[in-house]
Amino acid sequence: MTHEEELDYLTKLSRSRNQAASIVTRSKIVLLSYQGKNDTEISRELKVDYKTVRLWIQRVLDLGVKKGLVDKPRSGKPQVISAESRARIISLACMKPKDLDYPHEIWTQRLLAEHIRENCIKEDHPDLSKINQGTISKILNASKIKPHKIRYYIAKVDPDFDQKAANVLDTYREAKRLNEKKRKNEQVKTVIISYDEKPGIQAIGNVYPDLMPVEGYYSTIARDYEYKRHGTLSLLAGIDLISAVVPIEHSSEYTIITQVQSSIKKV
Numbered sequence: 001m002t003h004e005e006e007l008d009y010l011t012k013l014s015r016s017r018n019q020a021a022s023i024v025t026r027s028k029i030v031l032l033s034y035q036g037k038n039d040t041e042i043s044r045e046l047k048v049d050y051k052t053v054r055l056w057i058q059r060v061l062d063l064g065v066k067k068g069l070v071d072k073p074r075s076g077k078p079q080v081i082s083a084e085s086r087a088r089i090i091s092l093a094c095m096k097p098k099d100l101d102y103p104h105e106i107w108t109q110r111l112l113a114e115h116i117r118e119n120c121i122k123e124d125h126p127d128l129s130k131i132n133q134g135t136i137s138k139i140l141n142a143s144k145i146k147p148h149k150i151r152y153y154i155a156k157v158d159p160d161f162d163q164k165a166a167n168v169l170d171t172y173r174e175a176k177r178l179n180e181k182k183r184k185n186e187q188v189k190t191v192i193i194s195y196d197e198k199p200g201i202q203a204i205g206n207v208y209p210d211l212m213p214v215e216g217y218y219s220t221i222a223r224d225y226e227y228k229r230h231g232t233l234s235l236l237a238g239i240d241l242i243s244a245v246v247p248i249e250h251s252s253e254y255t256i257i258t259q260v261q262s263s264i265k266k267v
Helices: 004-015 021-034 039-046 050-063 083-093 109-119 133-142 159-181 256-266
Strands: 193-206 229-241
Touching: 021 039, 021 050, 021 083, 021 229, 039 050, 083 109, 109 133
Parallel strands: none
Antiparallel strands: 193 229
């Protein structure tokens, strides 16, 4: 690796959120050394023992950046985790901590490791008595399970959803057909408006005026936290799927029906 490639590699490692914390710290040590800081300065800045700083800088000097940042292979027979114990880890990760009387909503690898070590003997999984967060991470990654992350979904509660969705898609296909017909200058007497409503929008206003930026003193607009309420508004948004016209109307008395009727007249 060239000097520039080594710096780029160290910079990426030092900012990584996926690497082990130990690797990130080591990369920061070496990167600061590359930048000209001495061992004492690095130790103070990263709050790492001076001997640790010396150790990893020397390792990188001896072995290079990639090999020098990782631990040496450990001697002795590696711990074997049975298939049953791996299945138990995955099973626990697929449960909520609250189901096991923890106050936490989701697992962290530390919490999961602590729970496994405390309960592995009585659950007949003694090979998990010394398991650590790194091993748990490898097992869960191999199964593509990430219990520390939440991804949202929309629950399907309408029994007629499939038929309704099919009707909507048919309507959009019809709009596309009529659009193509209109492009050929053929007469189209159909209007298809897609509407949505956002009710209950709070209308609020400032109590005190905004303070504008002042060069040398304030770089941004300052706005007071207090506000006054002006009731609520509803936003009715519609678009003609054939002409792509968005009809605009302002009124304090419109309902969805009168708004649609007005929109049809405009398009």
